[in-house]
Amino acid sequence: MEQIDYILVNCCLNNLKEVVEKLEKSHPFQIAKQPALSLAMLRAEDSVESQEFYLSEALVTDCEVSYNGITGYGICMGDEPVRAYCIAAIDAMLQQSEKDEILEAFLNIESEKIKLKEKEEYNHIQRTRVDFKMMEQA
Amino acid sequence: MAYVSVKGGADAIAQAKELVEYYRLKDKTKPIEIEQIKSQFRLAIDKIMGEGSLYAPEYAAIAFKQMEGDVLESAFVLRAFRATLQRKYYSDILDTRNMFVKRKISSSFREIPGGQVLGPTRDYSQRLIDSTKYNESEQEIENFLSSFEGKIEKEKMQEITSFNKVIDLLKAEGLLMPAESNYDKTVKDVTLEAVKYPAPRSVTLQMLARGETGGLMTLAYSSMRGFGDGHGTIGELRYGSVKVLVSDTQGRKRYIGNVNLTECEMITKINTTKEAKIPYFAIGYGLVLGQNETKAICMSILERGIRSGKSENPANNQEFVLYHTEGVEAMGFTNHLKLPHYVTFQSGLNNLRESVKRNTNIQDEKMKVYKEMAKQFQK
Secondary structure, eight states: OHHHHHHHHHSOHHHHHHHHHHHHHHSOOEEEEEEEEEEEEEEEEOTTTOOEEEEEEEEEEEEEEEETTEEEEEEEESSOHHHHHHHHHHHHHHHTTOOOHHHHHHHHHHHHHHHHHHHHHHHHHHTTBOOOOOGGGO | OOOOOOOOOHHHHHHHHHHHHHHHHTTOOOOOOHHHHHHHTHHHHHHHHHHHTEEOHHHHHHHHHHTTTOHHHHHHHHHHHHTTSOEEEEOOOOOGGGOEEEEEEOSSOSSOTTOOBOOSOOTTSOOOOOGGGGGOOHHHHHHHHHHHHTTSOGGGOOOOOOOOOHHHHHHHTTOBOOOOOSSOOOOOOTTTSOOOSSOOHHHHHHHHHTSOHHHHHHHHHHHHTTSSSOOOEEEEEEEEEEEEEEEOTTSOEEEEEEEEEEEEEEEEEOOOOSSOOSOOEEEEEEEEESSOHHHHHHHHHHHHHHHTSOTTSGGGOHHHHHHHTOHHHHHHHHHHTTSOOHHHHHHHHHHHHHHHHHHHHHHHHHHHHHHHHHHHHHO
16 A cells, blocks of 8 residues: 555645545545544654654644445545545555556556656756866866 | 732733734735745745654744744744644654655765765855845746756656665774663653653654754854864765655554655764774764754764763753753743743842841941041041
């Protein structure tokens, strides 16, 4: 689910909402727990001695959706009630190993978009890499 | 000392609350959108989240707007907001080795894994005011973005990679001080239990990470200037984005988003002793939310100083450092001075008046004696 979560958390919210609205027509999702704000404590460790410590908390929204007797869980950072609901609905579907062409196509397209965006950002960052030359080469 | 309750200020307080809002809005400028604050005041938002100890860019932006740009007050508001929420999740340990690196530099080595990547920084630019910002138009922003985006060849883009750390190379070569075994490794949470000193290292790291940037810098600077032993060399300073994973109710690992972090590993030298003959390198560690390099560097200096055991210098004294870099508490205490201290002050005033009166009486008595003596002398 980690990979799919990655797409659902980082994709365009409007597109996600749109695809879940389409799925709702054939899948009777029921909200088992309304989206609500809570906290996640971020655990960290120092990089030499691996001393664990608590870095900070992060705001999260979570939601539970039930579908065919299975509960799907949606959790994401930020105040994102719609996204949390959509993730929970998709999670409920995927737990039942339901294949859905609309969903698969959506995941593939959004995954490519996210990868491209990240790659572009990475390449912009790499333009700031220092190309050292000796003083006499300058 | 006794306290008395007074009333009568409620109406004035309500009026003052309205007045301060009026001062924020009286010039009838366009309302600033939260999205604008989030993206165009990125570094202020990072500071607020770090000091407020809550990763929530949108709420940090609201606090920033509400508090008219006062970063510390905004952090205060964010902490108060955090206190209203239930903590339901604990993340997996953040993996900074797999950071999506946006900036990484080393002042110890020229050649580091993946090279020196300057990333988004103003470190090498002159701090001259750019008056063109006064009239920045949407068209100019569009033009800049389209020109910037055209600077990479989309067909020849490199694949994303993560990079080894400089300290891993030193560690592999056996140049780092072996892990100390004689310190308290307990993981405590200062948001759940009161701190007792000496506190475990986990407390030092947590409190510095949520400390106030200016406070950390003041003490770290004192250490760098000689009131401590803090002039290390930056092994590596990284800024980038790290994945956050939590477990859901069913125990499944779930990805919930990314956090931007700045991490600093400061290399310092360990003095040799009879027992420890090798002058190993020791690392001071700094990790903070967002892009806040000054804070990460200062955290690493103070963290190392506290572990040095030389607590005669303020910057090496755990209790001194952790209490006085806790910005929200420090600000709260400072600002409590503005609250009525009428009874305390009246008591001091009465004592002073009594003392002055007593002294005046003594002086009068003395004068009488002197005058009498003078009369007798004249006779």
